Amino acid sequence: xxxxxxxxxxxxxxxxxxxCGSQVKRPAASAPVIPQQATAPPPPPVVTxxxxxxxxxxxxxxxxxxxVSTSSMKCEWCHAVIDAGQLSCPRCGATVxxxxxxxxxxxxxxxxxxxxxxxxxxxxxxxxxxxAYVPVADMNLAAGDKVYFTxxxxxxxxxxxxxxxxxxxxGWKRLFAGMPLVMTEAQGPGHIAFSKDDPGExxxxxxxxxxxxxxxxxxxxxxxxxxxxxxxxxxxxFTTKSGDESETHYPVGMFMDRFSAxxxxxxxxxxxxxxxxxxxxxxxxxILVKPTALIFKDxxxxxxxxxxxxxxxxxxxxxxxxxxxxxxxxxPGRIAIQSVFEPIEGEARxxxxxSYATEMRW
Amino acid sequence: MSDDVALERVQCQWxxxxxxxxxLACRACGAPLDIRNLVSESGWREAPRIRDMTEIQFSSSSxxxxxxxxxxxxxxxxxxxxxxxxHHVMLWKEERVPLTxxxxxxxxxxxxxxxxxxxxxxxxPGRIAFSRDATxxxxMLPxxxxxxxxxxxxxxxxxxxxxxxxxxxxxxxxxxxxxxxxxxxxRFVTTSTPGLLILHGYGNVFERRLAAxxxxxxxxxxxxxxxxxxxxxxxxxxLGTGFFGGTNMSLARMTGPGRVGIQSMYVxxxxx
Numbered sequence: 001x002x003x004x005x006x007x008x009x010x011x012x013x014x015x016x017x018x019x020c021g022s023q024v025k026r027p028a029a030s031a032p033v034i035p036q037q038a039t040a041p042p043p044p045p046v047v048t049x050x051x052x053x054x055x056x057x058x059x060x061x062x063x064x065x066x067x068v069s070t071s072s073m074k075c076e077w078c079h080a081v082i083d084a085g086q087l088s089c090p091r092c093g094a095t096v097x098x099x100x101x102x103x104x105x106x107x108x109x110x111x112x113x114x115x116x117x118x119x120x121x122x123x124x125x126x127x128x129x130x131x132a133y134v135p136v137a138d139m140n141l142a143a144g145d146k147v148y149f150t151x152x153x154x155x156x157x158x159x160x161x162x163x164x165x166x167x168x169x170x171g172w173k174r175l176f177a178g179m180p181l182v183m184t185e186a187q188g189p190g191h192i193a194f195s196k197d198d199p200g201e202x203x204x205x206x207x208x209x210x211x212x213x214x215x216x217x218x219x220x221x222x223x224x225x226x227x228x229x230x231x232x233x234x235x236x237x238f239t240t241k242s243g244d245e246s247e248t249h250y251p252v253g254m255f256m257d258r259f260s261a262x263x264x265x266x267x268x269x270x271x272x273x274x275x276x277x278x279x280x281x282x283x284x285x286x287i288l289v290k291p292t293a294l295i296f297k298d299x300x301x302x303x304x305x306x307x308x309x310x311x312x313x314x315x316x317x318x319x320x321x322x323x324x325x326x327x328x329x330x331x332p333g334r335i336a337i338q339s340v341f342e343p344i345e346g347e348a349r350x351x352x353x354x355s356y357a358t359e360m361r362w
Numbered sequence: 363m364s365d366d367v368a369l370e371r372v373q374c375q376w377x378x379x380x381x382x383x384x385x386l387a388c389r390a391c392g393a394p395l396d397i398r399n400l401v402s403e404s405g406w407r408e409a410p411r412i413r414d415m416t417e418i419q420f421s422s423s424s425x426x427x428x429x430x431x432x433x434x435x436x437x438x439x440x441x442x443x444x445x446x447x448x449h450h451v452m453l454w455k456e457e458r459v460p461l462t463x464x465x466x467x468x469x470x471x472x473x474x475x476x477x478x479x480x481x482x483x484x485x486x487p488g489r490i491a492f493s494r495d496a497t498x499x500x501x502m503l504p505x506x507x508x509x510x511x512x513x514x515x516x517x518x519x520x521x522x523x524x525x526x527x528x529x530x531x532x533x534x535x536x537x538x539x540x541x542x543x544x545x546x547x548x549r550f551v552t553t554s555t556p557g558l559l560i561l562h563g564y565g566n567v568f569e570r571r572l573a574a575x576x577x578x579x580x581x582x583x584x585x586x587x588x589x590x591x592x593x594x595x596x597x598x599x600x601l602g603t604g605f606f607g608g609t610n611m612s613l614a615r616m617t618g619p620g621r622v623g624i625q626s627m628y629v630x631x632x633x634x
Contacts (some may be wrong), residue, residue, distance in 0.1 A: 116408065117400050128402050132411070133431065133497050134565025134627040138402050151601065151611050156580040156624060159615065165601045184601060184611070191404040195584075195626040199431075199497040199565065 076109070077278075078206045092204045093118035093129050108277040108337075120204055122224050122267040125188060127204070135202040136195045137222060137269050141188025146225035148185040153194045153221055153271075161190035185225065194222050196271040200340065203270040203295070212260035215296045217253040219270045227266035230258045236291070236305060236327070238354035240346045249346040251291035251305070252327060258299065270295065273340030281331025288326040293341040298333030305357035328358055375399040376410050377504045390558075391502035392416040392427055402568075409501050409567035409623075418502060420522050420558035423486060433500045434493040435519060435560055439486025446483045446527065447520040451492045451562075459488035464527070481527065492519050494562040501561040501586070501623065505552040510590040515546040517561050517586055517625075524557035525550050549590065561587060565627030572618025579613040583628030589620030 072081050075089035075096060082089055087096055093114050114135075119128045124142035129135050136155055139147060148166050157163075166185040186192045207213060207227055214232075223229065234256050239248045259268050272295045281287065281301060288306055297303070306328035325347050329335055371380040372395050374388035381388050386396050393410030400408040412433070418425045422440030427433055434453055437445060446464055464481040484490050505511065505525055512530075521527065529546045550559050561567075563586050572578065572592060579597070588594065599611045616622050 117402060119403075126403070128404075130400070130402050130406065130408060130568065131566030131626050133499070136566065136568070136626045138404050138406070140403060154581055154611075154613075155584050155626065155628075156578055157613075159577050159579055163599060163601075163611070193404070195565065197565075197627045199627070 078204075080206060088115055088118045088120075090119075090121055091206045093120040093127075108279045114202075120267070122206075122265075123226075125224075127267070127269075129202055129204070131195075133199050134195055134197070135271075136193050137202055137204075138191065138193040139222075140191055141186065143189040145188045146185055147192070147222050148183050148225060148229070149194055149222035150220065151184045153196055154184075155193045155195045157186065157192040158190035161186050161188070161192050183229070194269070196221060198271070198273055198340075200271055200273040200338070201276050203272060203276060203336075205268045205270065205296075207259060207261040207266045207268055209261050209263055209265060212258055212299050213268065213296050214299055214301075215257045215259060215268075215270060216292075216294050217255055217257060219272055219295055220257055220259075221269040221271045223259060223268045224266045226261060226264045227268050228260050228262060230260070231255045232258060234303075236303065236355050238305065238325075238346070238351050240349035241352045242349060246352060247346060249344070251325065251344045251347075252294060252303070272336075272338035275339040276336060277339070278334060278336040280334050281329065283332040285331040287329055287335070289329060289335070289337055290341055291325070291327040291344060293337040293339075294327060294329075295336040295338050297329065297335045300331070301333035301335055302330045304328055305354055307357055307359045309359070309361045311362040376407075377502070379504060387413060387416045389417075389419050390504045392418045392425075393502070406568040406570045406624075409499050409563070409569060412500065412502070418558070420504070420556075421524065423522070425558070425560070427500055428491075429493075431497055432493055432495070433498075434491050435500055436489060436491040437484075437520070438489050439484065441487045442485075444483050444485040444523040445490075445520045446481050446523065447492060448516060448518070449480060449482065451494055451519055452482075453491040453493045455484070455490035456488040459484050459486070459490050466529075483523070492560075494519060496562075496564050496627075498562055498564045498625070498627070499567045501563055501567050503559040503561065503587070504556060505550060505559055506556050507552050507554050509550075509552050511550045511559065511587055512590050512592075513548045513550065513559075513561060513587045514585055515548060517563065518548055518550075519560045519562045521550060521559045522557040524555040525552055525559055561623075563623070563625035565625055567623060567625050569621055569623045571621050572616065574619040576618045578616050578622065580616055580622070580624055581628065582612060582614045584624040584626070585614055585616075585622075586625045587621075587623040588616065589622075591618075592620040592622055593617045 071084040073084045073096070074080070075082055075092060075094055077094040078089060078092040080089055080091040082091070082096065088094065089096055095115055114129060116132060117128055117130055119126055123145050125145040126140045128138045128140070130138055141147065141161070163184050163186050166183040202221065205213065233254065234250065234252050236252050237248055237250050239246050276295065306326040308324040308326060325344060370383045372383055372385065373380055374391060374393050374395060376393040377388060377391040379388055379390035381395060387394050391410070392412040394413060412427045414428060414430055416427050418427070421443050423443045424438045426436045426438070428436055439445065439459065462483045462485070464483050466481060500519065503511065515529070528549045530549060531546055567586060570578065582596065585594070593616070595615045596612055597615050599613070601611055
């Protein structure tokens with residue numbers, strides 16, 4: 001069959017066009033089926049409404065294959081079960097790599113590339129990701145669907161999309177900590193688009209019911225309203241002294257954002273700098289990362305400071321003593337890092353106290 | 363790309379110029395002709411990603427676009443051709459290419475980065491190259507006779523001498539929006555001869571054509587260029603938080619008819 005939008009040939013089992021990413025329109029009898037439901041028992045013979053509201057405007061030729069695909073595969077990035085014929089994951093927009101996992105020998109997986117204009121679906125709404133250097137998340141909100149965002153990431157919107165302020169739990173504490181206090185919310189129907197002001201990658205993360213994700217501050221772009229937003233104190237800090245002045249530093253931020261989904265799945269959009277890598281830590285498995293490189297972690301992943309002192313032929317002198325500061329993460333759970341990260345403020349100064357830390361002297 | 367069989371020409375979807383059927387890139391704007399135009403469902407067209415080392419013709423000169431993340435526009439000026447540009451964009455030049463300064467009405471009042479605002483002119487023959495200091499895209503805008511384009515200040519990289527240049531100061535509400543100094547907008551007008559205007563947009567650049575009366579709300583920092591027929595009006599929205607009266611969000615309402623160009627990375631103008 002052929003795409004009604006761009007005319008490109010499309011595999012019969014595909015739900016999205018491999019050329020332009022738009023949804024393949026079928027008659028009501030072969031309404032689009034959410035991939036996860038592919039293994040569900042066959043539907044009753046009565047005509048069931050489509051899983052999401054798409055008018056069946058196009059009648060394909062008679063020789064159309066049955067709508068339920070016989071083969072399925074897993075998206076390497078978000079683990080959604082998708083039709084084997086698809087080139088992009090309809091849940092997170094990642095290019096589906098048919099040759100297997102892109103992983104280096106150390107276990108880091110690079111976030112799969114994304115085709116420009118890749119389109120993904122959440123609820124009855126769609127999100128198209130546009131551009132390569134500073135990608136834009138262009139959302140087509142269905143009536144009743146909502147997204148929330150910090151107001152400085154808004155790029156453009158249709159005039160009829162209404163924006164309101166979303167109340168935040170513990171706003172006072174965040175206010176005193178200098179965190180963004182105003183979280184804004186937009187309601188469909190209509191288009192609204194977001195982008196950050198740094199070159200990097202846009203990371204769409206579908207969040208399943210019961211799942212939570214801890215995200216380092218300032219990386220959040222937008223989320224659907226069924227993603228619950230909360231925050232917690234990281235408890236990771238050190239103080240430095242210079243003359244009579246002492247200063248407290250928070251290498252992963254004073255607060256961390258926590259996003260979770262209750263009954264319904266949601267979509268979380270993050271923006272991180274440079275290239276993005278993810279890995280799964282086994283229980284008790286540890287790894288050292290630079291604190292400002294961390295993007296997100298599962299709540300099961302524990303973290304604390306770690307100091308490393310390389311061996312030296314010279315007797316160490318001065319307060320710095322050739323010391324490296326790490327964030328030590330221990331599994332089980334998933335972690336993600338970005339290749340562009342800031343230097344840690346105060347790292348090279350004399351530390352007077354710090355939160356729980358481990359140490360290694362070579 | 364649409365083929366015109368009778369003329370055996372391919373029309374560039376970005377700048378509408380006609381090209382030979384065998385051409386891989388548009389000779390007027392460098393847009394690849396052999397790959398599909400990227401248009402989002404909401405109607406934004408992505409500025410064509412110009413292939414490394416693509417060559418573009420204008421007048422008796424040519425421009426080669428080199429690099430992709432921070433692209434360089436290398437101009438090979440023909441004899442008698444000239445281009446004009448702001449400071450901070452020149453990358454290198456051949457020694458023999460002479461530089462002069464364009465006479466501007468009101469230019470003395472305008473300053474850029476603490477220096478007087480000067481438009482320099484380079485005249486051929488010879489080579490001169492330009493780039494801007496951030497990740498982004500070069501936007502090739504061949505201007506046909508009678509076109510009038512308004513561009514965000516300091517966003518233009520260079521323009522060929524056939525294009526008339528002036529700038530206007532936006533007053534009123536936009537003064538509050540863009541800081542106490544107000545905001546200038548560069549205006550490029552062609553009369554009878556076509557010319558080439560090259561802009562640099564931060565991040566990715568998208569263009570959308572608004573119908574008459576059609577509106578879109580754009581973050582003011584993202585605005586890059588517009589046809590002069592498109593009106594721009596700033597609207598404020600109060601975002602109350604319960605603490606200290608909240609904050610204001612300002613968006614520019616762009617109303618057609620005409621083209622609007624935006625950049626995806628922008629300077630956020632503090633609204634408080």
